[in-house]
Amino acid sequence: MPDNLSFTRDQEGATAVLDVQGRIDSATAGRFEQELDGVLAARPEGLVIDLAGLSYMSSAGLRVLLVTARRCQAEGCAMVLCGLGATIREVFDISGFSAIFDIAETRAEATARLNG
Amino acid sequence: MRSLRLQLFTGILAILLAAGVTVMLSSRAQMEQALIAAESRSAGNVLQMIELQVSNRYRDLLREKLRIVTERRAMLERMSSVTAAALLAHARLARHGIASEGQARALAMAYLRDLRPGGAVEAFAMSRQGHVLAHAAPDRIGRDIGALTDIKGRSLLAAVRDDIARDGHAHVVWDAPGAGERDGRRFAHFVDVPQLDLYLGVSDGIGDVERFVEAGVEATIGFLGEMLREVQVVDSGFVFLFDEDLAPITPPADWAAPLLGQRDAATGRPVMALFREAGARGDGAALRYTLQQGDTALEMEAHVSHFRPLGWYIVSTVPAVEIARPAHLLIARQVQIFALVLAVALLLAWAFAATLTGPLQRLTGYARALPERDFTAGVGAAGPLQRLARSRSEVGGLARAFRFMEDELRDKIAALIRTTREKERIESELSIARDIQNGLLPKIFPPFPDIPQIDLHAALHPARHVGGDLFDFYFLDDRRLLFTVGDVADKGVPSALFMAITKTLVKSASAQEDDPARMMARVNDDLSADNPRAMFVTLFIGLLDLHSGRVAYVNAGQNPPLLRPAAGAARFLRGLSGPPGGAMEGVRYRPLTLQLAPGDTLLVYTDGITEAMNPEQQEYGNDRLLRCCEAGRGADAAGLVNALLTDVRHHCRGAPPSDDLTLLCLTWHGAASGAATQAGAPAQTVAPVEGG
Numbered sequence: 001m002p003d004n005l006s007f008t009r010d011q012e013g014a015t016a017v018l019d020v021q022g023r024i025d026s027a028t029a030g031r032f033e034q035e036l037d038g039v040l041a042a043r044p045e046g047l048v049i050d051l052a053g054l055s056y057m058s059s060a061g062l063r064v065l066l067v068t069a070r071r072c073q074a075e076g077c078a079m080v081l082c083g084l085g086a087t088i089r090e091v092f093d094i095s096g097f098s099a100i101f102d103i104a105e106t107r108a109e110a111t112a113r114l115n116g
Numbered sequence: 117m118r119s120l121r122l123q124l125f126t127g128i129l130a131i132l133l134a135a136g137v138t139v140m141l142s143s144r145a146q147m148e149q150a151l152i153a154a155e156s157r158s159a160g161n162v163l164q165m166i167e168l169q170v171s172n173r174y175r176d177l178l179r180e181k182l183r184i185v186t187e188r189r190a191m192l193e194r195m196s197s198v199t200a201a202a203l204l205a206h207a208r209l210a211r212h213g214i215a216s217e218g219q220a221r222a223l224a225m226a227y228l229r230d231l232r233p234g235g236a237v238e239a240f241a242m243s244r245q246g247h248v249l250a251h252a253a254p255d256r257i258g259r260d261i262g263a264l265t266d267i268k269g270r271s272l273l274a275a276v277r278d279d280i281a282r283d284g285h286a287h288v289v290w291d292a293p294g295a296g297e298r299d300g301r302r303f304a305h306f307v308d309v310p311q312l313d314l315y316l317g318v319s320d321g322i323g324d325v326e327r328f329v330e331a332g333v334e335a336t337i338g339f340l341g342e343m344l345r346e347v348q349v350v351d352s353g354f355v356f357l358f359d360e361d362l363a364p365i366t367p368p369a370d371w372a373a374p375l376l377g378q379r380d381a382a383t384g385r386p387v388m389a390l391f392r393e394a395g396a397r398g399d400g401a402a403l404r405y406t407l408q409q410g411d412t413a414l415e416m417e418a419h420v421s422h423f424r425p426l427g428w429y430i431v432s433t434v435p436a437v438e439i440a441r442p443a444h445l446l447i448a449r450q451v452q453i454f455a456l457v458l459a460v461a462l463l464l465a466w467a468f469a470a471t472l473t474g475p476l477q478r479l480t481g482y483a484r485a486l487p488e489r490d491f492t493a494g495v496g497a498a499g500p501l502q503r504l505a506r507s508r509s510e511v512g513g514l515a516r517a518f519r520f521m522e523d524e525l526r527d528k529i530a531a532l533i534r535t536t537r538e539k540e541r542i543e544s545e546l547s548i549a550r551d552i553q554n555g556l557l558p559k560i561f562p563p564f565p566d567i568p569q570i571d572l573h574a575a576l577h578p579a580r581h582v583g584g585d586l587f588d589f590y591f592l593d594d595r596r597l598l599f600t601v602g603d604v605a606d607k608g609v610p611s612a613l614f615m616a617i618t619k620t621l622v623k624s625a626s627a628q629e630d631d632p633a634r635m636m637a638r639v640n641d642d643l644s645a646d647n648p649r650a651m652f653v654t655l656f657i658g659l660l661d662l663h664s665g666r667v668a669y670v671n672a673g674q675n676p677p678l679l680r681p682a683a684g685a686a687r688f689l690r691g692l693s694g695p696p697g698g699a700m701e702g703v704r705y706r707p708l709t710l711q712l713a714p715g716d717t718l719l720v721y722t723d724g725i726t727e728a729m730n731p732e733q734q735e736y737g738n739d740r741l742l743r744c745c746e747a748g749r750g751a752d753a754a755g756l757v758n759a760l761l762t763d764v765r766h767h768c769r770g771a772p773p774s775d776d777l778t779l780l781c782l783t784w785h786g787a788a789s790g791a792a793t794q795a796g797a798p799a800q801t802v803a804p805v806e807g808g
Binding site for chain 1: 603604605606607608649650651652654672673674675676692693694695696699700723727774775
């Protein structure tokens with residue numbers, strides 16, 4: 001099955017940026033987790049996860065974000081999410097995760113927040 | 117039958133036939149020509165042989181004749197020399213005066229008269245005018261022999277005079293008058309005797325020489341007749357001779373003798389005349405003519421040779437069909453041999469095709485039998501292929517490939533059986549896990565038939581065998597009902613385990629705390645304490661006071677519950693208490709409350725309901741949930757739950773559920789016993805109170 005999840009890595013100074021496109025559900029969450037592991041292996045000072053290209057995220061994806069957030073916290077890396085569309089935003093709001101994660105509107109805002 | 121064997125066989129047959137027919141067609145014309153030429157040449161050879169025989173014999177005859185004639189001539193010359201000497205002796209008598217000239221002449225004549233050399237030899241004197249002066253036969257004296265004509269057509273006297281004038285002597289041949297050359301031909305030698313003024317002639321009859329030659333020719337004809345009877349050209353061909361007058365010298369074959377008088381159909385001329393013309397041309401070309409034998413026209417070929425010294429024509433002739441017959445025979449033989457060779461070759465080809473296709477048939481049989489083979493047996497069942505596989509041919513390669521395939525199949529099937537067993541084991545364990553999980557959930561509906569104040573129903577349909585959703589409800593005491601719905605992130609065994617833990621933690625927390633918010637905080641802390649995989653659970657915990665209809669609840673990340681008031685439109689309760697359990701340690705949850713009016717229904721559900729997808733990837737959605745709830749008025753809790761599940765299933769149209777589906781429906785019928793609805797204020801959300 002061609003799973004419709006893809007990533008684009010970017011680097012802005014010491015901040016790693018991961019652009020996520022597609023759907024994150026139980027089937028693709030594993031790959032999302034691997035990708036984030038790979039990004040964090042480079043020990044960035046900051047991590048921006050751009051979810052603008054995301055059409056759906058299940059609780060499995062939220063769990064991966066949660067794991068990543070914990071790891072970032074342990075490693076002293078600041079993690080900011082950005083580009084949440086209305087649907088994704090609703091998921092975050094309903095589940096109460098909006099309060100847990102550092103969420104910026106745009107990518108520029110996210111990087112500015114990290115570098116500022 | 118389009119078997120490979122037949123195809124091979126047909127192919128070989130076609131090749132052999134093509135080769136054979138090509139060779140025969142290409143060689144046939146040449147061979148026929150060569151054979152006909154050979155036959156024709158041999159007919160010509162017979163002719164040449166006969167001609168050679170004739171000319172040899174004739175030459176021998178002439179040589180013998182010449183020898184005899186030369187001998188006779190020498191004899192005549194000797195004799196005329198002696199006689200001339202005797203005549204000179206007589207003439208000398210007169211010169212020496214022993215006798216008068218007249219006496220001497222008379223003596224000489226007398227000498228000649230008395231001379232008798234014997235046989236046909238005669239000596240005589242001839243006057244200058246050609247008269248016989250002296251001869252042994254008295255009647256000849258005085259005859260004018262000078263007037264006779266020799267065989268060259270001159271007068272005898274002229275011939276003698278001219279030859280003596282030129283050569284000193286003369287040879288003359290003539291035929292005696294009144295007799296043929298056989299009896300009367302005479303050969304004479306003349307010398308001049310000027311002393312007596314006369315010619316001396318000595319002659320001899322040579323008819324016997326001619327007779328000798330004739331006898332020789334007769335003998336030759338006899339010999340040829342004998343020989344030609346034996347000579348046969350091809351089958352019924354023959355050789356015969358005829359003379360200038362078309363009279364046969366040796367007879368033609370008996371069958372042809374009566375036919376040779378015919379005229380040739382093509383030219384309309386007599387056959388014999390055609391022979392003579394062909395012989396006279398002497399170019400050796402074959403003559404074609406036709407004999408009419410009864411009703412059949414017989415095409416004939418002839419070679420004619422002309423033997424001029426004797427004026428003979430030698431004819432070698434044969435029916436044209438017979439010339440071609442050896443060629444036809446040879447071709448027929450060739451066809452027979454080819455047919456024989458073809459038959460043998462085809463037998464071999466059939467056998468060859470069998471040896472070639474036999475292994476293929478064995479392989480086919482092997483492949484057909486493959487599905488019935490027991491691949492779990494450890495022994496290589498490719499046994500029948502062992503012998504084939506040893507072959508270095510392509511078939512051997514195929515057999516090896518088959519054997520390899522079978523070995524691979526055996527390995528793969530063994531692996532498949534192992535994994536299937538493993539999978540079955542896991543499946544059965546998962547099935548047990550589901551049973552255990554199901555065992556964790558309340559199963560008896562309606563759960564509280566003795567308590568008329570509430571109507572409660574719940575259902576959980578896991579997406580996989582085991583799911584991460586949960587619901588529970590129980591009375592903390594005789595007036596407080598605790599009900600909870602949760603959804604663990606992700607699905608499968610880890611989620612199921614987490615769900616079981618959550619359920620236990622809720623139970624223990626509800627025993628220690630009175631307020632759902634505090635229960636939630638306790639559950640959250642316990643879940644977060646050691647949670648390396650950041651598992652979390654969205655959780656709704658509600659506590660209903662049966663007497664007042666007041667609900668204290670906490671919503672930790674759970675989808676907003678739906679309230680369907682007895683009076684008023686259904687709506688979602690958007691209040692949120694905090695993040696899901698397990699996500700973050702030390703969270704204080706905001707307590708929420710809700711006042712139910714009798715007949716109000718509260719529906720708590722997981723996101724599996726609203727996010728259920730149809731094949732077009734469209735979610736079931738909040739709106740349809742609202743509509744379905746409104747439509748379900750009148751039904752009891754169980755009816756609404758089932759109606760909702762059915763509606764969700766309709767929406768999905770067979771698409772496999774991607775998440776667990778969990779619903780809990782609770783209707784409060786008021787504090788009074790009995791199902792009678794109690795008029796009251798519409799349910800309203802009470803202003804949130806910060807949990808302590």
